[in-house]
Amino acid sequence: MKKILITGANGLLGQALVEIFAGHFQVVATSREGQAVAPAAGVTHLPLDIRDARACKSVIREVRPDAIINAAAYTNVDGCEYEKSHCWEVNVKGVENLAQAARRNMALLVQLSTDYIFDGTNGPYGEDDPPNPLGYYGKSKLAAENVVRMTGIPYAIIRTNVIYGTGNGIKNNFFLWIYHSLKAGKQINVVTDQYNNPILAQELAEGIRLLVEKSQYGVYHLAGKAYLSRYEFAVQVAEVFGFPRERVRPVTTAELGQTAPRPMRGGLKIDLAMRELGFAPAPLQAVLTSLKSNVEAG
Numbered sequence: 001m002k003k004i005l006i007t008g009a010n011g012l013l014g015q016a017l018v019e020i021f022a023g024h025f026q027v028v029a030t031s032r033e034g035q036a037v038a039p040a041a042g043v044t045h046l047p048l049d050i051r052d053a054r055a056c057k058s059v060i061r062e063v064r065p066d067a068i069i070n071a072a073a074y075t076n077v078d079g080c081e082y083e084k085s086h087c088w089e090v091n092v093k094g095v096e097n098l099a100q101a102a103r104r105n106m107a108l109l110v111q112l113s114t115d116y117i118f119d120g121t122n123g124p125y126g127e128d129d130p131p132n133p134l135g136y137y138g139k140s141k142l143a144a145e146n147v148v149r150m151t152g153i154p155y156a157i158i159r160t161n162v163i164y165g166t167g168n169g170i171k172n173n174f175f176l177w178i179y180h181s182l183k184a185g186k187q188i189n190v191v192t193d194q195y196n197n198p199i200l201a202q203e204l205a206e207g208i209r210l211l212v213e214k215s216q217y218g219v220y221h222l223a224g225k226a227y228l229s230r231y232e233f234a235v236q237v238a239e240v241f242g243f244p245r246e247r248v249r250p251v252t253t254a255e256l257g258q259t260a261p262r263p264m265r266g267g268l269k270i271d272l273a274m275r276e277l278g279f280a281p282a283p284l285q286a287v288l289t290s291l292k293s294n295v296e297a298g
């Protein structure tokens with residue numbers, strides 16, 4: 001059975017990866033805390049801060065994984081504009097540490113990246129479209145892609161966008177912000193001019209599982225089926241969860257004034273992953289309906 005090391009295992013995607021991979025592979029999860037927020041049967045959990053090169057080496061030497069999935073990152077897009085050096089330490093140096101450590105046993109490194117490496121003038125984007133990040137987060141993630149390419153190890157770069165879902169003690173994501181705000185009876189302002197194709201964390205984890213199962217290398221775009229604006233997504237959440245849709249107020253990006261510049265027509269074409277990996281995300285309404293049962297159950 002293949003042995004898989006997951007970093008950032010307490011994050012939104014990290015938790016979904018542990019859940020999806022646990023039944024298929026031998027999984028070693030790692031996090032800065034060193035303790036699982038959502039323990040899974042048969043999964044070992046170790047402490048690992050990916051900024052620590054020596055710790056990366058010793059964990060990888062000890063575990064000897066066939067594949068490393070790096071779900072650890074500094075993901076606060078606006079925060080990256082203020083905390084550039086921290087962003088670089090985690091998102092670029094951390095990846096370099098893992099890639100160097102992976103050289104010892106030539107483990108496959110699966111690096112998560114983003115549609116924010118594109119400028120959003122012409123999305124959704126294909127794998128070979130030229131990158132041109134607008135903000136520091138996107139710049140750091142593109143630099144990380146280049147680090148992975150240059151190290152000479154087997155690698156897969158998975159670009160995704162707007163991951164949503166629930167988990168134990170996770171930070172707010174776009175879906176949770178909509179859900180909690182509407183549930184509290186608040187009005188929310190959501191942009192009508194930022195487009196992408198959001199994906200449920202478990203669907204993304206399943207796509208990564210297919211890639212690891214097939215030992216596929218290279219760059220793949222894994223994202224949801226529906227390409228729509230953030231406003232349209234929020235309205236769909238309101239409708240499926242039974243909140244008044246008038247509480248979702250349409251605004252433009254210019255009106256909202258976010259710190260970091262955002263790609264307007266972002267998002268990712270997923271044809272390659274569908275063809276080569278058998279990636280098959282469900283229609284948005286079906287995904288939200290199943291998420292509703294999960295959220296309401298727990």
Ligand SMILES: NC(=O)c1ccc[n+]([C@@H]2O[C@H](COP(=O)([O-])OP(=O)(O)OC[C@H]3O[C@@H](n4cnc5c(N)ncnc54)[C@H](OP(=O)(O)O)[C@@H]3O)[C@@H](O)[C@H]2O)c1
Binds near residue numbers: 010031074114163164
């Ligand atoms: N979320 C999105 O919409 C989105 C879109 C495109 C791409 N991605 C990419 O997908 C990946 C997973 O994102 P996510 O949504 O699951 O993010 P997340 O929920 O923020 O999880 C990231 C995890 O990394 C951990 N981490 C941060 N610094 C670390 C370090 N130095 N060493 C070890 N762990 C560290 C965080 O721990 P702390 O909480 O303790 O900091 C957190 O648990 C990232 O590479 C991200 O760039 C995300």
